[in-house]
Amino acid sequence: MKAFAYYSPTTPEDAVKALAGPGTVEALSGGTDLISRMKDYVTSPEKVVYLKDVKALAGVEEKLDGQVVIGAGTRLADLIADPLVRQRYQALRQATVEVGTPQIRNMATIGGNLLQRPRCWFFRNGFGLLGTKDGKSLVREGDNRYHAIFLTEGDALFVNPSSLAVPLIALNASATITGPGGARTIPVEQLYRVPRTNEERELTLAPGELLTHVTIPAAGKNGMYEVRQKQAHDWPLVMTSVNLKMNGDAVADCRVVLYGVAPIPWRSATAEAAIKGGPVTRDRATAAAKAAIEGAKPLSMNGYKLALVQTTVKRALLDAVGDRYWQEG
Structure with a gap:
């Protein structure tokens, strides 16, 4: 990999100063993504800012108003073990359990x-975030089996x-971000955007900004379900997570939020509209699942995701109310 300057701050303030300095800068925490990108020369920063020594960024805390604050530097293994997360946010805990391997969860934050x-293989092989060559989309014309079906x-x-x-x-x-101009708090979905060129990033953090923590309000009935190609260490093909406020x-x-279907986490307004106003029965969950694929435009090799979306939406909704029929027998 390319040589770089290395900084190891111990406070959030010093981390922001290091991140805001001149040149190309990358933050390093667990390193489960950045190191591999640097080895492959996909990312070649002039400066790396190591965040693991910023102890204030780690931990899970309940506030007086009942909200739970999770530091951005909290290891996934610690998130899984935390009793507050176990008791209140089953969908988040289960999604965390499914990440990588125990070794990765003990490093990743x-x-x-x-x-x-x-993780697009065109991006990881040096063809830019949009996967283009000579002005043409390699994704659209090539192996796109793991790519988007919405916003295509x-x-x-x-x-x-x-x-x-x-x-x-x-x-x-919500996510709290600290930068040279102070702190700001945004919904987690606003961390992401759809880039229009290879020069734009898909993340909304500005240079010098540091994600410090996320804050989760009281939850309703929450559930998740994912489908992956193999049960061993792998990324989900499609996943759905739901949170239901009941009357x-x-x-x-x-x-109703989906993974694996768009360049941003995809919130399905059609599935939400289909399940509101009544009980979560198997028939109504099936109807919501069918509604979830409205507007999808698969590419040449990923039409199979339409069925996976329907399966994960239906089962995530039923998981939230305790009906895990697929585990029966």
Whole structure:
């Protein structure tokens, strides 16, 4: 890899100063994404800022108003073990359990998961974020079996790689970002955008900004379900996470968020509309699942994701209310 300057701050303030300095800069926490990109020369920063020594960025804390604050530097293994997460945010915990291997979960952090770069093999092989060559999309004309099925009119055809963003968005979590100009708080979904050129990034953090923590409000009934190609260490093909606010047996409000289908975590307004106003029965969950694929435009090799979306939406909704029929017998 290319030589770089190395900084190891111990406070968030010093981390922001290091990140805001001149030249190309990358933040390093667990390193499960950045190191491989640097070895492959996909990313060649002039400066690397190591964040693991910033102890203030780690930990899970309950506030007086009942919200739970999770530091961006919290290891995934610690998130899984935390009793607050276990008791209140089953979908987030289960999505975290499914990340990588025990070795990866002992290194990776929640901030690193949220801010990792796309796993698109065209991007990882040096063809830019949009996967183009000579002005043509290699993705659209090539092997696109793991790419997007929504928002496919443009050239950004990769899928957002963060599996933890999906339950956090379903839980209506917010992200706090600190930079040279101070702190700002945004919904987690606003961490992401659809780039229009290879020069734009898919993340909304400005140079010098540091994700410090995420805050999760009280949850309703939450559930998740994913489908992957193999049960061993792998990324999901499609995953759905849901959060339901109930009025008796009826769904008063909800969030249905999908992974693996768009260049941003995809919130399905059609599935939400289909499940609101009534109970979560198997028939109504099936109807919501069918609604979830409205507007999808698969590429040449990934039409199979339409069936996976329907399966994961139906099962995530039923998981939230405790009906795990697929485990029966």
